[in-house]
Amino acid sequence: MTVKGSVALVTGAAQGMGRSCVDALLEAGAAKVLAVDLNRTESTDARVVPIELDITDENAIRDLFAETDQAVQVLVNCAGAYRFRNGLEIETEDWNRSFAINLQAPFLTMKYASRRLIGENLPGAFVNIASIAGKRGFPNQADYCAAKAGLMGLTRAAALDLGSHGITVNAIAPGTVDTPMMAKVVADLMDITGLGVEEQRNELTRDIPIGRMQSPQEIAAAVAFLTSASARAITGETLVVDGGLTRD
Incomplete structure (x- = not known):
């Protein structure tokens, strides 16, 4: 499997790391990139398909993967939500919203992407954008740290579940981007x-x-590698891209 000629999907695609991932996958030769975001992703490249969608809406996610002309073989979960809190003084509604975006949404996209790939006997490459916050922990962001730690755990478990189907699942833990x-x-x-x-x-x-x-392009370069043919033997890993800050 290679990115070239494949259909890719990137969440959080309108700006920042997500937008850089769209550009990196286009450069790698993706046939089409579904650019998913609450806001429209602007691009002059005809291969970019902007999709305005709430990634916490399971029905919308299910329908998206079921109705694409071709199965999504390259999936990048880049959408995220982050804000400072006052210690553990987090409202339950805010906690649930953080988990819905940072952890549940990647679960849903992987669930429905892999369901179709397995049904059509196609390989795939999934990359989840986690954070060093999930490895180290930081003050005043318990919800974000917990959700990103969960995303790395989900990545390892999904890699075990999907490896026999030719689907790799990895994560990237950026630092200060x-x-x-x-x-x-x-x-x-x-x-x-x-x-x-x-x-x-x-x-x-x-x-x-x-x-x-770090620059968004440096994170996107790691995504491009993990979704390339050169990384087909790598799965269940979290690649830290933080300029050397995390050393354990």
């Missing part, structure tokens, strides 16, 4: 610390060995 979501994090921290924009960004990157945030 320079995206619109990170810009909101910086703004939230500035309200707490009183630092300026550059000072706050420097504080976030101070302990990163390479001395900077």
Whole structure:
């Protein structure tokens, strides 16, 4: 299996890492990329199919995978939701919403994508965008840390369930990535610390060995590798892409 000629689907495709993943898969030769997001994904490439959809809606996800002209062989779960909390003072509704987006949605997309692939006897490559927050834990984001840790566990379990069908399942754990979501994090921290924009960004990157945030394109490059023919023997793994910050 190769990305070239395959149908791919990326969630959270309108901006940030998701948009970079769309571009990387197009460069790798995908026949079509279904760009799923609550907002429309703008592109001049005819191979990009914008789909405005709520990934927490199981019926919509089921119908999407059932009704595509070709089965989705490359799946990238990039959509995510993140915000600072006050310790464990998280409303149950907010906790459930975080899990619905960060953990349940990848489960649903993998469930319905693999169902069709198995039915048509086709191989596949799934990549879930997790986070180092799921490996290390951080203050004031218990819901996000727990959901991303769960996503890495789901990745390992799904890899075992789907390996015999020729479907690989891996995760990527980014660190501090320079995206619109990170810009909101910086703004939230500035309200707490009183630092300026550059000072706050420097504080976030101070302990990163390479001395900077990662770019969305660097995460997308890892996605391109894990969905390529060169990675067919890799499954159930979480690849950390954080500039050397996590060393365990």
